[in-house]
Amino acid sequence: MDHLETLCARAWPALAEVPLGDWLMRAADGFTGRANSTLTCGDPGVPVPLALITVEGFAREHGIKPAAHVIRGSVHEEAFEAAGWRVDLDHPGGAESLVMTGPLEKFASGVAVSRDLPGWWDMTAGSEVTTAQRHVLGSGGDVCFASLTEDGTGDGTVTAAVRGAVVEDVLHVARLAVRPSHRRRGLARRLMGELAGWGLERGATTCALQVAEHNGAAIGLYEELGCTEHHRYRYWTPAVS
Template sequence: MVVGRRVVVRHRLPDGAASDALGELVAADAERLVVATRRGEVVVARRDVLAAKGVPPAPSRAARTGAAQVGAETLELVAAEHWRPGEREDLGAWRLRAADGFTGRANSALAVGDPGCDLDSALTRVREFYAARGLEAVVAAPTGDLTAELQRRGWTVRTPTLVMTADLPTGGGSASGIALDAGVVLDDEPDDAWLAAYQGRGPVGQAGRQVLLSADEQVFASVRERSVGRDAGGEVLAVARGSLSAHPEGAWLGLSAVETSPAHRRRGLALRVTGALLAWGAQRGARAAFLQVAVSNTAARALYERAGFTAHHEYRYLVAPS
């Protein structure tokens, strides 16, 4: 590897998990590599290197294309860095993910790219991975030839999901015509009241909290009774999570965990927390945003369209036959 070149180095962490260091290779010797990433220098011992390769130079901001120009598989990899599981095992380019059952995204095999083996062998490994953890075997993949083939083999479709994107304006301030809302509380971590409001989807637990805090940066938005801060003990009326993660495609804002208290729906609260997060992401240099929503959730889709999002692609969760 050539010093001065932009590289990505996959390496083993002390806990056995893997991580990527993306940036300029500033030093290399027989014992270590030093990569200057956006978040500072990362020193990787040679013995911990799992894979390393050169990558193209980062595109300039002026050269970046709109969100609609990014392919489905690329965007799936972008999204994966915003919702990282506690466990991950790579099978070629596929990612086998587990987080104690917290959400489908964190407990499914992301099947994009080449698994490095034939499909039968790949699916056998997927079954083994999830069986060892007491979880059902689930594959997540953009709608296409693979999802059609899995259905032909008897894998069952669960929760067809739509990925939506929006381009963000430069300069921060407002996004998609929605101004940053001073009545929306933004916190670096979710407090118990935020988690309780989100738990309509089921208990979060330690694994869930780890996933919620897994991006390079995240913020937790809430609208609270009387628009007071978290220390004043106001009732949480609506919540959402915004996240940022570095990727060769540039900075993307991820929008997730949007929930409104049933007693306070139809008051525009979800639009308020969504708008606040779009503005937050734009202020931090994100040029585009994405979210994932069930195809059947027409009310949420209409809300996101009002916030400036359009359909990008669909993906499927497919469950292995018994």
């Protein structure tokens, strides 16, 4: 679990990343919980209560809410609770997420072309793209800005978009979105198939997806593609911050 989380972190790099032993403190101006929390895999090199004080200081320095990305059931959870931290039930994306994995060859169909289109950014980041968004989405291994367009040529309106990044033999998949007017047409499945083909060409064999537990539609799609739950993680934050 720790290794997979580390690969996912490498595929989703924050603007600021500072190691704390094996942990990784991250900040990206508030863009996504993953890029603005401390990944707590392994040993921080100091007692956990002291490590959490350092994590809070890092968060204050970067103007973000103190948060820790913690694997569900890990050895650190009891120490977090004892130090006065709690599961962040108010997290905008949900307190708990699934990490799902699956073999790319099972659903690969075609090969995606990476196109840095304005419409891709509109669908995955919004109309006004920040420096943090460009860094997180545009960095991290071999990155693919995959999309489908209305006319199929690349010049029309973007109807579906997804971001992929290959790190070692894992294709990290994120920001899958389909325009509301074009849903229920199989575009998400088609786009995932093309992204899988792109990943296979770059030596990836497995995909990894991090999806909020309440996102039943996405989980259902990934299960249909042959992905299964690998583990879960939760965000923890100081009870008083």
